Amino acid sequence: MGARYELHWASQSACGPTVQMPEDGHHAMTQPRYEWRFVRAGGLDQVMLESVADLVHLDELDPKLWVALSCPVEGLEFDRQTLALIDTDGDGRIRVPEVKAAVRFALERLRRPEVLLDGRDGLPLDAICTDSDPGRLLLAAAKRSLAEIGAPAAAEITVAQVTAALERVPKAQYNGDGVVPPESAADEDTRAIIQDLVATVGGDPDLGGAPGASAERLAAFMGALREYQAWWEAGRQLVTGDGALPAGADPQAAYEAYAAIGDKIDDYFRRCALCSFDARAVETLDTLTTGYVAAAARDAAEGTAEVAALPVQQVGPERPLRLTSGVNPAWVDAVAAFRRQVCEPIFGPDKTQLTAPEWRQIRSRLAPYAAWLGAKRGAVVEGLGIERVRALLAGDAQARVEAAIAKDLEPAAEVAALAELAKLVRVKRDLVPLLRNFVSFAAFYGRRGEAIFEAGRLYLDQRTCHLCVRVGDVPAHAALAGLSRMCLAYCRCTRPTGEGMTIAAAFTQGDADYLMVGRRGIFFDRLGRDWDAQIVKLIENPISLRQAFWAPYKRAAWFVQEQAERLAAAKDKSVSEATTKGVPGAAAGTTAGGKKEAFDIARFAGIFAAIGLAVGAIGGALAALATAFARLAWWQMPLVIAGIAVVISGPSVVLAWLQLRTRTLGPVLEGSGWAINGRVRINIPLGASLTEVKKLPPRARLSLQDPFADTAARRRVLSAGVLLLIAVGAAVWFLWREKLAYWWHQMVG
Numbered sequence: 001m002g003a004r005y006e007l008h009w010a011s012q013s014a015c016g017p018t019v020q021m022p023e024d025g026h027h028a029m030t031q032p033r034y035e036w037r038f039v040r041a042g043g044l045d046q047v048m049l050e051s052v053a054d055l056v057h058l059d060e061l062d063p064k065l066w067v068a069l070s071c072p073v074e075g076l077e078f079d080r081q082t083l084a085l086i087d088t089d090g091d092g093r094i095r096v097p098e099v100k101a102a103v104r105f106a107l108e109r110l111r112r113p114e115v116l117l118d119g120r121d122g123l124p125l126d127a128i129c130t131d132s133d134p135g136r137l138l139l140a141a142a143k144r145s146l147a148e149i150g151a152p153a154a155a156e157i158t159v160a161q162v163t164a165a166l167e168r169v170p171k172a173q174y175n176g177d178g179v180v181p182p183e184s185a186a187d188e189d190t191r192a193i194i195q196d197l198v199a200t201v202g203g204d205p206d207l208g209g210a211p212g213a214s215a216e217r218l219a220a221f222m223g224a225l226r227e228y229q230a231w232w233e234a235g236r237q238l239v240t241g242d243g244a245l246p247a248g249a250d251p252q253a254a255y256e257a258y259a260a261i262g263d264k265i266d267d268y269f270r271r272c273a274l275c276s277f278d279a280r281a282v283e284t285l286d287t288l289t290t291g292y293v294a295a296a297a298r299d300a301a302e303g304t305a306e307v308a309a310l311p312v313q314q315v316g317p318e319r320p321l322r323l324t325s326g327v328n329p330a331w332v333d334a335v336a337a338f339r340r341q342v343c344e345p346i347f348g349p350d351k352t353q354l355t356a357p358e359w360r361q362i363r364s365r366l367a368p369y370a371a372w373l374g375a376k377r378g379a380v381v382e383g384l385g386i387e388r389v390r391a392l393l394a395g396d397a398q399a400r401v402e403a404a405i406a407k408d409l410e411p412a413a414e415v416a417a418l419a420e421l422a423k424l425v426r427v428k429r430d431l432v433p434l435l436r437n438f439v440s441f442a443a444f445y446g447r448r449g450e451a452i453f454e455a456g457r458l459y460l461d462q463r464t465c466h467l468c469v470r471v472g473d474v475p476a477h478a479a480l481a482g483l484s485r486m487c488l489a490y491c492r493c494t495r496p497t498g499e500g501m502t503i504a505a506a507f508t509q510g511d512a513d514y515l516m517v518g519r520r521g522i523f524f525d526r527l528g529r530d531w532d533a534q535i536v537k538l539i540e541n542p543i544s545l546r547q548a549f550w551a552p553y554k555r556a557a558w559f560v561q562e563q564a565e566r567l568a569a570a571k572d573k574s575v576s577e578a579t580t581k582g583v584p585g586a587a588a589g590t591t592a593g594g595k596k597e598a599f600d601i602a603r604f605a606g607i608f609a610a611i612g613l614a615v616g617a618i619g620g621a622l623a624a625l626a627t628a629f630a631r632l633a634w635w636q637m638p639l640v641i642a643g644i645a646v647v648i649s650g651p652s653v654v655l656a657w658l659q660l661r662t663r664t665l666g667p668v669l670e671g672s673g674w675a676i677n678g679r680v681r682i683n684i685p686l687g688a689s690l691t692e693v694k695k696l697p698p699r700a701r702l703s704l705q706d707p708f709a710d711t712a713a714r715r716r717v718l719s720a721g722v723l724l725l726i727a728v729g730a731a732v733w734f735l736w737r738e739k740l741a742y743w744w745h746q747m748v749g
Contacts, residue, residue: 034060041445043681048442049435052113058103058439063096067680068438070095071453072673075470077526078434078452082426086434093673099438106427109135109420119432122156123425137417138424141165145418159429162422169415170208176412179204180404181212190400193392197221197401200381218401221381225389228378232386235372249345251369257341258366261334264312269356271315279317304330320353342366441680444665447689450526453669458491458505458533460521461514462694465489467506467665468523469672474502474537477671481539484667485659486682487512488539493523493531502536504668508687511547512540542659545684552652660684 034057037048047065049055063069073083073092086102087094107113112127125142129135145165146154169175173184182198184206185191194213197203201220203211213221235251308330313321323339342362343351354362376382381389436442437452444451450466458465471477474490481488487507494500503523507515515538523533661683666676682690696702 036061041441042683042686044441044445044678046440046442046445046678049432049439050117052117055103055113055116055432055435056107058435059100061439064677066096066439067441067676067678068669068674069677070675071438075472075672076452077450077455078437079426079430082430082434085423085426094438099435102427102431103435106424106431109138109424110428116428116432119429121160121429122158123428124156126155128424134417134420137413138421141414141417141421144414145421157421157425159422159425162418162425165418166422169418170206172411174408174411175207176409176415177207178405178409178412179206179212179214180401180408181206181208181210183210184212184408185404186407190404193397193401194404196381196384196388196392200224200384213401213405215402215405218398218405222393222398224378224381225393226378228381229386229389229393231372231375231377232389235369246345250341254341254345255366255369255373257334257337258362259370261312261331261338262363264331264334265321265338265354265359268312268315268321269359271311272317272319272356275315275319276317320355321359322353324352444680445686453672453674454526455503456523456525458489458503458521458523460489460491460505460519460533460535461510463507463510464692465505465507465690466692467508467690468503469668471502471504471672477504478537478539480671481668484665485541485663486539486668487515487541487543488668489515489535490537490539491521491523491533492536493533495529495531499531501531503533504671506668506682507543507691508663508682509544509691509693512538512543515540541663542655544687545653545657545660660687663687 034053036054036057037050038045039048040046044067045065046067047054047061049058071094073080073087073094076083083094084090086098088098088101106116109129110116110127111129112124115124115127123142125139128139128142130139142157142162143152145162146152146157148165148168149161151161180194181203182191182194185194194203197213197217198211201217201224204214204217206212307328310328310330312328312331312335313326323335323343327335339351343354346362346365347358384392433443434452437444441451443449444454453469454466455468455470458468471490478488478490481504489505489507491503491505492500493503515535517535517538519535521533521535523531525531661681663682665680665682666678669676669680
């Protein structure tokens with residue numbers, strides 16, 4: 001394989017192989033097949049990524065042979081920025097095509113791609129390909145970044161160094177993004193222009209976040225200036241042309257006064273016209289009386305709206321509008337402004353009333369002005385004022401801002417090269433570790449380190465759980481993770497600082513006797529920080545064969561204990577009830593004549609007889625079993641005991657073995673957002689390495705003198721054991737005395 005690889009490499013350029021493969025992993029039939037190496041771990045065949053050749057041919061590897069097909073960007077113990085750079089579509093997930101693209105990105109930019117395999121922070125400068133302009137820009141960006149920190153002779157650049165260089169870019173006056181904030185302008189005039197631009201059409205954020213002028217914003221700004229000026233100049237003709245307001249009149253003030261009262265004046269003259277048509281309409285159209293009644297029902301402040309809804313003046317046939325008297329109090333100010341701004345400039349200062357024809361004349365004069373206002377364009381720059389608009393258009397405002405944008409774009413290629421260098425340095429450090437957690441699970445099955453989905457270690461119930469996965473939604477995760485057939489404890493982890501997270505910890509050794517919701521432990525994350533952990537949910541599944549073996553006996557012991565507790569509770573209750581009844585209870589046991597009820601000896605004799613029969617039957621059965629057991633040959637006795645144990649514990653052990661051998665990590669990870677392609681099994685040996693049970697350290701000394709030991713109970717147990725041994729010995733001697741005597745004579749004779 002090595003010789004073939006050298007030939008393949010020699011046929012490529014000096015900057016790495018330029019293998020072009022379809023992203024779906026299929027290759028042409030004419031291309032020679034690459035000899036992959038696989039390893040079986042946990043029952044799963046996984047590809048080995050050990051050489052540059054493996055990376056070069058990764059495009060050829062069928063995705064069906066990848067362990068994972070996608071993983072989330074969040075919630076992993078991996079550099080978040082590296083994952084974001086690999087996630088080219090920004091959807092928060094890393095997929096197979098994006099991983100392949102990251103490999104190609106690195107191979108195409110490195111002269112010595114073998115540096116990818118060390119997984120070390122630091123990119124050697126001589127490993128960068130410089131056979132093209134982009135490569136030379138990468139090298140120049142690296143040297144410039146090192147020179148800025150006072151290390152121009154450094155032979156490699158690290159992630160921290162290139163990150164610091166990138167952080168300095170937004171603070172530069174010109175940073176290559178094509179956006180110029182006001183503070184980056186070279187002179188006060190240009191700064192003022194950009195400030196006007198940002199204040200009117202808005203600004204685009206530059207790399208530092210400050211709003212500034214871009215080419216698109218400048219085009220919008222200049223267009224709005226031209227539109228506003230053209231619209232304004234068209235309005236001047238309305239002021240100076242035929243039919244316009246007299247000289248000295250303020251057209252804007254006149255229009256505002258006209259618009260404020262125009263509808264009420266229109267309403268007034270319509271009512272007067274109807275009254276002229278039919279005098280009887282006066283009583284209906286003159287609503288002053290009814291309006292007064294409605295206004296009088298409220299206080300002065302609340303009645304203002306009712307008064308304002310009345311006609312501006314009392315109506316009548318052919319009646320002009322008096323401008324100085326008889327005006328609705330709610331409209332006095334508006335009528336006075338209308339007289340001052342509109343009527344007096346047109347009809348003279350002595351105008352005190354307005355006829356219907358005069359009102360139509362005013363409307364015809366102001367109608368073009370109203371239409372002009374309705375067609376306003378470039379309104380966003382109106383706040384600058386027409387003089388400022390004219391000055392900006394007449395001067396070199398556009399040229400100044402364009403020059404500033406062009407100046408800002410000058411270092412664009414260098415900044416882009418620096419950003420690409422930052423990605424290359426991170427990919428150089430993190431690519432192979434990512435592949436060993438994505439293409440294969442070498443990091444997990446190797447157990448020399450921790451996989452990127454392992455969040456830390458949980459200490460609880462005298463065990464250490466290494467397989468701990470971050471969980472966002474516990475119910476959703478548990479619905480899928482239950483298919484893993486692992487015993488999972490969901491723990492809510494908190495810190496005094498207020499931080500919180502939830503993990504799912506797998507228990508793969510020991511038993512679940514004392515695992516319960518509410519139990520507390522301590523969790524150490526990958527940074528070594530400690531968290532308070534409390535179980536909030538349990539998914540119970542078999543943990544070990546030892547647990548399965550003893551489970552029937554524990555269930556029997558718990559059943560006996562439960563029944564004993566129930567019997568004791570019932571007896572305590574009956575005694576308590578008899579005690580609380582007292583004298584009335586005693587009285588109930590007497591006859592109506594005051595005599596005590598006679599003791600029914602026949603009934604109690606029957607009860608005692610039944611108990612005796614039950615005890616006798618049990619004793620007889622036990623005696624029969626003991627006799628049958630005693631008649632066995634000595635070598636048959638262990639087999640019988642083992643057979644009994646198999647009958648009792650066998651089904652539980654077999655069922656547990658079947659479930660333990662089918663445990664899988666896939667559902668646990670998929671509940672956290674992964675797409676697992678293979679059956680990532682966790683067999684019994686691997687499970688034993690994922691959970692550590694307590695054990696004393698080597699050469700530790702243990703004192704068995706417990707000052708709080710229950711010595712009385714120990715003596716009782718010891719005495720019972722001695723008596724049991726004596727009884728067994730006596731039974732054996734009674735049943736086998738002839739055989740024992742025969743064996744003894746055979747041995748001594």
